[in-house]
Amino acid sequence: MDFLEALSRPPLVLGVDPRPTLHGPEPLAHIRRYTLELLEALAPRLAAAKFQLAFFEALGPEGTALLWELASASRVMGLPVIFDGKRGDIGSTAEAYARAYLEAFPGSALTVNPYLGLDALKPFFQAASRTGGGVFVLAKTSNPGSGFLQDLLVEGKPLYLHLAEALEREGERYREGPWSRVGMVVGATYPEAVARVRERAPHAPLLLPGVGAQGGRPLKGEGLLFAASRALYYPGGRPDLKAALEAAEALLKALVE
Amino acid sequence: MDFLEALSRPPLVLGVDPRPTLHGPEPLAHIRRYTLELLEALAPRLAAAKFQLAFFEALGPEGTALLWELASASRVMGLPVIFDGKRGDIGSTAEAYARAYLEAFPGSALTVNPYLGLDALKPFFQAASRTGGGVFVLAKTSNPGSGFLQDLLVEGKPLYLHLAEALEREGERYREGPWSRVGMVVGATYPEAVARVRERAPHAPLLLPGVGAQGGRPLKGEGLLFAASRALYYPGGRPDLKAALEAAEALLKALVE
Numbered sequence: 001m002d003f004l005e006a007l008s009r010p011p012l013v014l015g016v017d018p019r020p021t022l023h024g025p026e027p028l029a030h031i032r033r034y035t036l037e038l039l040e041a042l043a044p045r046l047a048a049a050k051f052q053l054a055f056f057e058a059l060g061p062e063g064t065a066l067l068w069e070l071a072s073a074s075r076v077m078g079l080p081v082i083f084d085g086k087r088g089d090i091g092s093t094a095e096a097y098a099r100a101y102l103e104a105f106p107g108s109a110l111t112v113n114p115y116l117g118l119d120a121l122k123p124f125f126q127a128a129s130r131t132g133g134g135v136f137v138l139a140k141t142s143n144p145g146s147g148f149l150q151d152l153l154v155e156g157k158p159l160y161l162h163l164a165e166a167l168e169r170e171g172e173r174y175r176e177g178p179w180s181r182v183g184m185v186v187g188a189t190y191p192e193a194v195a196r197v198r199e200r201a202p203h204a205p206l207l208l209p210g211v212g213a214q215g216g217r218p219l220k221g222e223g224l225l226f227a228a229s230r231a232l233y234y235p236g237g238r239p240d241l242k243a244a245l246e247a248a249e250a251l252l253k254a255l256v257e
Numbered sequence: 258m259d260f261l262e263a264l265s266r267p268p269l270v271l272g273v274d275p276r277p278t279l280h281g282p283e284p285l286a287h288i289r290r291y292t293l294e295l296l297e298a299l300a301p302r303l304a305a306a307k308f309q310l311a312f313f314e315a316l317g318p319e320g321t322a323l324l325w326e327l328a329s330a331s332r333v334m335g336l337p338v339i340f341d342g343k344r345g346d347i348g349s350t351a352e353a354y355a356r357a358y359l360e361a362f363p364g365s366a367l368t369v370n371p372y373l374g375l376d377a378l379k380p381f382f383q384a385a386s387r388t389g390g391g392v393f394v395l396a397k398t399s400n401p402g403s404g405f406l407q408d409l410l411v412e413g414k415p416l417y418l419h420l421a422e423a424l425e426r427e428g429e430r431y432r433e434g435p436w437s438r439v440g441m442v443v444g445a446t447y448p449e450a451v452a453r454v455r456e457r458a459p460h461a462p463l464l465l466p467g468v469g470a471q472g473g474r475p476l477k478g479e480g481l482l483f484a485a486s487r488a489l490y491y492p493g494g495r496p497d498l499k500a501a502l503e504a505a506e507a508l509l510k511a512l513v514e
Contacts, residue, residue, distance in 0.1 A: 017350070054346055054353035060361065061322035068318055088370060089311055089343055090400040093274070096311035104317065113345060115372040115395060119402030138372060143347040145376030148423075152416065154409045159416075163406070 001107035003134035004179050006080040007205055007223055009047040012252050013082065014038070015209070015229025016070065017052040020059060022238055028062055034239045035070050039077060041241060042232075045248050047225050048109070049074045050207075053085040071105055081108040082207070082227075086138060088113035090120050098127035102135075109134035111185055111207070114163055115149075118170060128181040129174050134205065135182055139164050139197055142187025142210035161196060168201035179205055179223055188226060211251065226255055258364040260391040261436050263337040264462055264480055266304040269509050270339065271295070272466070272486025273327065274309040277316060279495055285319055291496045292327050296334060298498060299489075302505050304482050305337040305366070307464075328362055338365040339464070339484075343395060345370035347377050355384035359392075366391035368442055368464070371420055372406075375427060385438040386431050391462065392439055396421050396454055399444025399467035418453060425458035436462055436480060445483060468508065483512055 016035055020027035023034070039049055049070075056067040074081045083101040087110065088094070101110045102124065112124050114137050124135045140150050140160040150160040164184060171182030183205035186194045194208060198221065205223045212231025228251055235243035273292055277284035280291070296306055306327075313324040331338045340358040344367065345351070358367045359381065369381050371394050381392045397407050397417040407417040421441060428439030440462035443451045451465060455478065462480045469488025485508055492500035 052346075052350060052353075054344070054350045054357065057321075057357040058353040060357075061318065061325055064314075064321040065318035086346055086370070086373075087311070087343070089309075090398060090403075093309060093311045096274075096309075096315040100311065100314035100317075113343070113370050113372050115370050115406055116343075116398050116400060117402035117405035117407070119405075120398075120400055141347060141373050141377075143373060143377055145374035146347075148374035148376075149372055149406075149416065149420070150374070152409075152411045152419070154411060159406065159409065162409070166405075 001075070001078065001080065002132040003080050003107050003109045003128075004176055004181070004205075006047045006225065007179055009080075010045050010252055011224055011226055011255050012046055012248060013048050013050050013207070013225050013227040014042055014046050014232050015050045015052060015084070015227050016233055017055045017229045018233075019055065022234065028059065028066055030239075032066060032069065034241070036073055037241055038233070038244055039070070039074055039079060041245055042248050043077050043079045045252055046079060048080040048082050050082040050084050050227050052229065053083060071108070075105060075107070081105055082136070083108060083110045086111050086113045088116050088120060090116060091123070094120050094123040095127070098123050102127040102131050102133045106131040107133060109136060109183070111136045111138065113138050118166065125170070125174050125182055133181065136185045136205070136207045137163070137167055137182065139167075139184040140186045140190055140193040142189045146187065160193065161200060164197045164200045164204075168204060171201070171204055175203055179203055183207060185209065212247075226251070258332070258335065258337065259389040260337050260364050260366045260385075261433055261438070261462075263304045263482065264436055266337075267302050267509055268481055268483055268512050269303055269505060270305050270307050270464070270482050270484040271299055271303050271489050272307045272309060272341070272484050273490055274312045274486045275490075276312065279491065285316065285323055287496075289323060289326065291498070293330055294498055295490070295501055296327070296331055296336060298502055299505050300334050300336045302509055303336060305339050306331045307339040307341050307484050309486065310340060310342040328365070332362060332364070338362055339393070340365060340367045343368050343370045345373050345377060347373060348380070351377050351380040352384070355380050359384040359388050359390045363388040364390060366393060366440070368393045368395065370395050375423065382427070382431050382439055390438065393442045393462070393464045394420070394424055394439065396424075396441040397443045397447055397450040399446045403444065417450065418457060421454045421457045421461075425461060428458070428461055432460055436460055440464060442466065469504075483508070
């Protein structure tokens with residue numbers, strides 16, 4: 001599997017952000033069962049499953065083992081995987097992160113943080129290129145305070161657009177047909193930012209979190225992947241397979257119509 | 258234990274970045290044994306042990322279990338722990354990362370990435386405040402390309418100094434005596450940046466990676482923690498307890514004289 005195949009699937013991404021307090025007295029076993037059932041039921045309607053690493057790390061070493069099981073299960077179902085870790089570090093450490101996710105699960109994608117610079121991102125791009133994977137670099141994040149650094153004006157232009165232009169240039173080396181392996185994360189809560197990034201980076205797959213619970217609006221266009229976490233994984237505030245299926249249908253309808 | 262006690266210890270930080278290929282046919286068992294021996298031998302000469310999470314994640318789920326064992330061992334020895342994960346995410350996800358490290362190991366510190374904004378950093382600061390921990394926010398990193406975003410001029414001043422000023426203000430709420438729980442990471446490879454950050458952030462503990470292998474120079478001053486990874490953990494390019502002890506003595510001598 002090549003991660004770029006995700007762009008030919010329905011544009012919805014299931015965000016898996018498990019909270020143990022919602023899963024009864026044996027939370028890990030219940031998270032495993034619920035997530036497997038959900039992945040199985042939703043897979044044909046999804047571009048990818050996005051695993052939020054923080055929630056697995058918060059479960060301790062058993063959480064990491066569970067993450068690997070669920071990522072393997074997604075891949076066996078033919079469903080592309082996005083590891084949402086927002087990792088970023090220098091040189092050989094970035095290579096270690098690339099090994100941990102992109103190389104351990106070929107054909108998967110990882111979200112990364114650009115603060116350390118392009119040289120620190122390169123090991124991720126190169127690993128994605130070797131493994132048929134993808135990388136989503138944070139550009140403009142969905143939170144209310146994301147402007148703190150991202151919107152700073154540099155020569156009259158917000159920082160995240162400088163970044164988008166640099167990544168489009170760099171991403172040209174990692175392009176396969178219409179899409180580059182170098183994508184970006186732009187919050188669906190900032191539709192204007194999505195449009196401005198797309199204008200400057202026509203070949204970057206864009207991962208748009210914040211649909212649903214965070215109030216992000218669906219937008220139209222090629223190469224856009226809409227991630228919903230709480231709205232899909234915990235519709236109505238708790239694990240609910242039937243409601244999740246309905247929520248997926250409703251979101252997809254809004255996205256593709 | 259309160260993490261700020263690390264600032265009253267010798268200013269050297271052992272960076273634990275295990276590479277399995279240097280540890281023979283049973284790498285995890287050997288990494289465990291070597292690191293425990295090293296921690297035991299070096300503890301009195303160290304401010305803290307810094308675990309580079311990427312290298313443990315690259316070992317798969319067993320690597321995470323090993324990380325927890327070694328972090329627990331450090332704490333039992335009374336040696337403060339820094340989780341070097343450079344984490345950063347929004348709201349409830351940042352809280353999950355804080356649970357995974359600061360709350361799971363009270364009195365420890367975590368390195369974090371500021372790209373998502375101050376609102377995304379707050380859960381880390383609050384968790385550190387609750388648990389007697391510390392947070393080191395990336396300001397100016399040690400890699401050659403760190404200027405890509407960090408040195409961008411915003412109103413005539415590099416971005417990392419804007420950040421340092423904002424963090425000093427924010428950190429005032431988390432100050433205990435002379436030092437705040439809100440520290441920063443500044444590469445020892447950029448001594449001028451260390452001086453400029455210190456000038457603007459007199460209460461922030463500064464974690465300075467890049468001493469030794471990356472060529473960073475020792476600097477003098479209060480509240481500075483010098484992290485050496487390869488130079489201490491793999492002196493001469495391989496695990497070597499005796500050489501590590503000698504390297505620690507030599508580095509400390511250069512730092513405190």
